Amino acid sequence: MNEQVLFAKQMLTAAGWLQNAFAVVNSEGRLQEVGIGEPTGARCFDVLLPAPANIHSHSFQRAIAGLTERREGRSEDNFWSWRRLMYKFLDHLDPEDIEAIAAQVQMEMLEAGYASVGEFHYLHHQLGGTPYEDPAELSHRILSAAKDSGIGYTHLPVLYMHAGLAGEPLAGGQLRFGCTLESFTRLFESVDSALPNYPGDFHLGVAPHSLRAVDYEGILLTDKLVSNGPIHIHIAEQTAEVEEVRHSLGATPIRWLLEHMPVDRRWCLIHATHADESELRQLAASKAIAGICPITEANLGDGIFNAVAFSESNGRMAIGSDSNVRIAMAEELRLLEYSQRLRFRRRVLLTSGELSCGRFLYDQATLGGAQALARDAGRIETGALADLVALDAENTPLHGRCGDELLDAWIFASDDSIVTDVWAAGRHVVQDGRHINRDRIHSAFNSVMENLRSEH
Numbered sequence: 001m002n003e004q005v006l007f008a009k010q011m012l013t014a015a016g017w018l019q020n021a022f023a024v025v026n027s028e029g030r031l032q033e034v035g036i037g038e039p040t041g042a043r044c045f046d047v048l049l050p051a052p053a054n055i056h057s058h059s060f061q062r063a064i065a066g067l068t069e070r071r072e073g074r075s076e077d078n079f080w081s082w083r084r085l086m087y088k089f090l091d092h093l094d095p096e097d098i099e100a101i102a103a104q105v106q107m108e109m110l111e112a113g114y115a116s117v118g119e120f121h122y123l124h125h126q127l128g129g130t131p132y133e134d135p136a137e138l139s140h141r142i143l144s145a146a147k148d149s150g151i152g153y154t155h156l157p158v159l160y161m162h163a164g165l166a167g168e169p170l171a172g173g174q175l176r177f178g179c180t181l182e183s184f185t186r187l188f189e190s191v192d193s194a195l196p197n198y199p200g201d202f203h204l205g206v207a208p209h210s211l212r213a214v215d216y217e218g219i220l221l222t223d224k225l226v227s228n229g230p231i232h233i234h235i236a237e238q239t240a241e242v243e244e245v246r247h248s249l250g251a252t253p254i255r256w257l258l259e260h261m262p263v264d265r266r267w268c269l270i271h272a273t274h275a276d277e278s279e280l281r282q283l284a285a286s287k288a289i290a291g292i293c294p295i296t297e298a299n300l301g302d303g304i305f306n307a308v309a310f311s312e313s314n315g316r317m318a319i320g321s322d323s324n325v326r327i328a329m330a331e332e333l334r335l336l337e338y339s340q341r342l343r344f345r346r347r348v349l350l351t352s353g354e355l356s357c358g359r360f361l362y363d364q365a366t367l368g369g370a371q372a373l374a375r376d377a378g379r380i381e382t383g384a385l386a387d388l389v390a391l392d393a394e395n396t397p398l399h400g401r402c403g404d405e406l407l408d409a410w411i412f413a414s415d416d417s418i419v420t421d422v423w424a425a426g427r428h429v430v431q432d433g434r435h436i437n438r439d440r441i442h443s444a445f446n447s448v449m450e451n452l453r454s455e456h
Helices: 059-064 079-092 095-111 137-149 172-176 181-197 216-225 239-249 253-260 277-286 294-299 307-312 329-344 357-372 404-413 438-454
Strands: 004-013 016-025 031-036 043-050 053-057 116-121 152-159 231-235 267-271 289-292 316-319 388-391 419-424 427-431
Touching: 043 357, 043 419, 053 095, 053 267, 053 289, 053 316, 053 357, 059 095, 059 438, 079 172, 095 116, 095 137, 095 419, 095 427, 095 438, 116 137, 116 231, 137 152, 137 181, 152 181, 152 216, 181 216, 216 231, 231 253, 239 253, 253 277, 277 307, 289 307, 289 357, 294 329, 307 316, 307 329, 316 329, 316 357, 329 357, 329 404, 357 404
Parallel strands: 004 043, 053 116, 116 152, 231 267, 267 289, 289 316
Antiparallel strands: 004 016, 016 031, 043 388, 388 419, 419 427
16 A cells, blocks of 8 residues: 545644645554644545444345335234344355345445444354354454445454243254353454454454343353454343343343443444433443434334433444445434434534534534444544545535534535545545445446345
8 A cells, every 4th residue: 555645725734624634644554643734646526534344244234125115904003023034134144145145235335434444243154054164264254344435343253052041942043153161262263363464453352242132141252252352242222121121130230240340442332222310421421332223213113212312421422334235424423313313302412512413413523433343443643543434515414514523514414425535544445435346346236136036
């Protein structure tokens, strides 16, 4: 990678907004210098921002986007009925399919303005639960897709032990997820040993799936495997889950986790939808991230996370696309704020001090996302990874705007079509609004989708 010199009329740095500023990206994909002026030979942009992370993705689910919107004669459709349909879909995916779908999703994320993703990867085995010769075969496929797409990447292999808190055995589509403590350790070690073959900004974390699917010993194991890496867990997404945990463990999911595990800034609690204010205060005090996925949570009818109470306790949030029903970064942030307005019937709820609502939301996505993925990014500052996104300021809602108003206009009055360029650890993977490998990646994805349709 050659050194790159970037100039922007407006640049959001760690020190605040700068006008007519430059950033130098070195050959290692880090910001070597940030300053005022227009160096000779610099490439010019309207607006340059730190690029957010997408902290929660199940990439394969992108292939069923838009296919689960019929009730099919059921009297009620909810998360659990959606999950049954998703499990049936798993019967048709092979390793090549999974890699092609992942590359497509990552490409779409980059074009939407994300520079990195955390893949909550629980699809491990062959149909029926038989392991591949390499137990981490499908992990390697997702890593390969990330190398191809150029996205910044944190791999989060999932420990999934049983089907419920009573230890029910896995069945059906869940068989492709299941691991014992021993087999998961082997899977994790296989990924860990391969990591040096990938870019230096690729990281390895771990994900105990949920309190429904992993027992106490399992969560302790995941904590041990990554003593310094990120730990993500689904928690308190559904009211039925909350009641099941309360009945079996004697406490609500978040309270049980905080009381029994060393939850700290390495942790990211995904969803945390159904939490009371005392739990939110405890969670904020732990310095863990709340990983909110507004589009998926709305699509599945999960409920609304109380972001107002959490932010008032100085809690830090980040966003993810989860089921990948729609890849739309600005929309995730907009829906996060709008859900609070609908809940409390007031406006401009997520903000702090002098920050506008859009700036507050964007800071959460960049800084919280970097923490959740253990990524030295989320800010334009000397030494940080060059995770950057450039915007077209001539887009009508942004025209003539400055500073935080640019972010407000993007999030509340425009969409991700104004993204012109994206860098992930200095890799310039989106240029003039298109991913550099778009045609090839999209063609492979289309072939997978045509084959899947022909099987039905």
